[in-house]
Amino acid sequence: MKRYLNYINGEWVESASGRFAVNTNPATGEVLGEVTQSTREDVDRAVQAAKQAQKSWRLVPAPERAEILYKVGELLKERKEELAQILTQEMGKVIEEARGEVQEAIDMAYYMAGEGRRLFGDTVPSELRNKFAMSVRVPVGIAGFITPWNFPIAIISWKSLPALVSGNAIVWKPASETPFIAAEFVRIYEQAGLPKGLMNLVYGSGSVVGNAIVDHPEIDLISFTGSNEVGRQINERAGGMLKRTSLEMGGKNAVTVLEDADLDLAVNGIIWSAYGTSGQRCTACSRIIVHEAVKDELERRLLERIAQLKLGNGLDESVDVGPVINRSSLEKIDEYVKIGLDEGAKLLCGGRIVTEDGLEKGNFYAPTLFTDVKPDMRIAREEIFGPVASIIPVKSLEEAIEVNNSVEFGLSSSIFTRDINRAFQAMQDLDTGIVYVNAGTTGAEIHLPFGGTKGTGNGHRDSGVAALDVYTEWKSIYVDYSGKLQRAQIDNY
Ligand code: UN1
Numbered sequence: 001m002k003r004y005l006n007y008i009n010g011e012w013v014e015s016a017s018g019r020f021a022v023n024t025n026p027a028t029g030e031v032l033g034e035v036t037q038s039t040r041e042d043v044d045r046a047v048q049a050a051k052q053a054q055k056s057w058r059l060v061p062a063p064e065r066a067e068i069l070y071k072v073g074e075l076l077k078e079r080k081e082e083l084a085q086i087l088t089q090e091m092g093k094v095i096e097e098a099r100g101e102v103q104e105a106i107d108m109a110y111y112m113a114g115e116g117r118r119l120f121g122d123t124v125p126s127e128l129r130n131k132f133a134m135s136v137r138v139p140v141g142i143a144g145f146i147t148p149w150n151f152p153i154a155i156i157s158w159k160s161l162p163a164l165v166s167g168n169a170i171v172w173k174p175a176s177e178t179p180f181i182a183a184e185f186v187r188i189y190e191q192a193g194l195p196k197g198l199m200n201l202v203y204g205s206g207s208v209v210g211n212a213i214v215d216h217p218e219i220d221l222i223s224f225t226g227s228n229e230v231g232r233q234i235n236e237r238a239g240g241m242l243k244r245t246s247l248e249m250g251g252k253n254a255v256t257v258l259e260d261a262d263l264d265l266a267v268n269g270i271i272w273s274a275y276g277t278s279g280q281r282c283t284a285c286s287r288i289i290v291h292e293a294v295k296d297e298l299e300r301r302l303l304e305r306i307a308q309l310k311l312g313n314g315l316d317e318s319v320d321v322g323p324v325i326n327r328s329s330l331e332k333i334d335e336y337v338k339i340g341l342d343e344g345a346k347l348l349c350g351g352r353i354v355t356e357d358g359l360e361k362g363n364f365y366a367p368t369l370f371t372d373v374k375p376d377m378r379i380a381r382e383e384i385f386g387p388v389a390s391i392i393p394v395k396s397l398e399e400a401i402e403v404n405n406s407v408e409f410g411l412s413s414s415i416f417t418r419d420i421n422r423a424f425q426a427m428q429d430l431d432t433g434i435v436y437v438n439a440g441t442t443g444a445e446i447h448l449p450f451g452g453t454k455g456t457g458n459g460h461r462d463s464g465v466a467a468l469d470v471y472t473e474w475k476s477i478y479v480d481y482s483g484k485l486q487r488a489q490i491d492n493y
Pocket of ligand 1: 443
């Protein structure tokens with residue numbers, strides 16, 4: 001059986017705990033290998049290595065650091081197909097989407113490598129004569145990463161590439177469900193020539209390894225993507241130590257379909273964003289807010305399309321919807337369907353765990369659609385993270401926006417309309433970090449900021465140039481070349 005070990009200070013090492021956890025394929029239940037389970041001491045060793053390595057890394061010119069990122073991009077590109085296969089086997093998403101996810105990491109590598117020659121600060125006039133003023137970005141120090149299984153290579157690329165190009169070192173705990181792709185990503189850094197100690201991988205549970213990262217006094221910042229519940233705990237623990245936290249959490253994203261929309265296009269956008277990745281994206285569409293004039297027609301077309309979706313092992317190119325990540329997720333989704341039925345929502349299709357056609361060994365849930373859902377029902381407010389969408393009828397654009405904004409999350413939203421005035425009204429009033437017009441709620445590109453308002457995050461952004469704000473401190477520098485004491489705010493007035 002394949003064994004996966006920690007990567008600390010440039011060495012693949014087993015935890016002293018001697019414990020291993022098995023990793024399985026969610027489509028087949030097959031055991032893929034086992035993974036070392038770490039302790040607080042392992043985290044501390046990783047932090048000491050990171051500290052040592054960061055001392056010299058911060059002095060390496062950023063364009064030189066970026067050379068390694070270009071190499072990472074090249075290696076990812078060369079190994080794209082192989083990485084996509086690994087990703088599908090341990091995470092379950094269909095192979096086409098897995099390729100897309102690896103591409104997201106490639107894009108991020110080249111984009112952040114370009115930052116090596118930018119990392120812009122400001123040069124501004126001083127208010128005094130013969131005095132020079134500028135601000136530069138400097139690394140924060142050691143970044144602790146806790147990342148999820150749903151985008152196991154894209155999300156770590158959003159975090160690690162900007163962190164490294166700006167001169168930080170990393171201690172990373174990947175999700176327990178996706179350890180293999182994590183190891184491959186680290187191997188790519190290794191092959192690209194990243195100096196030892198800058199990228200440390202520590203496997204284990206959130207309660208041991210995750211907490212050890214959050215609590216470690218020498219880790220300067222935490223970047224986390226995952227559930228709200230865990231994000232809040234992290235923020236409380238880290239907040240007391242005045243650590244910077246960048247949190248990317250839940251979503252309850254809606255597609256709004258107005259009465260003038262191109263319905264075929266809207267259906268395509270909804271199917272892709274509600275049932276793609278089996279609904280396990282933070283950006284997934286889980287609410288469909290529809291103008292009552294087109295509700296029946298939209299339902300009819302959606303049902304027709306859902307009936308054609310093929311469930312199965314994501315390695316099969318003809319499959320549209322893969323499994324969900326594990327048994328407990330399957331049960332949680334099923335529980336939400338029961339809650340929806342109890343609340344009086346009307347089930348149009350799906351609503352069950354699939355056990356036929358040889359799928360019984362995997363975690364398959366039938367694509368599910370509810371209608372006549374009220375905005376205050378739990379299925380319309382809470383994140384389900386599975387292939388379940390709810391139709392909520394409304395009478396106007398204003399009502400649609402109100403419903404869209406009524407949830408605690410604010411990640412992504414979308415509107416289908418042909419009316420430019422109403423499209424702009426929506427862009428202005430939809431309270432989410434990402435807004436799409438005439439496209440579904442998924443598909444963010446890496447050179448734009450990724451993140452959300454309200455309960456989705458705490459004001460930071462992953463990816464885009466905004467990511468640099470997470471991994472750098474501003475240093476303001478004044479150079480007085482007048483040769484005398486000049487007092488700001490005094491001598492010039
Ligand atoms: C996520 O679900 O956490 O915009 C990330 C998208 C992808 C990233 C999703 N590019 O759907």
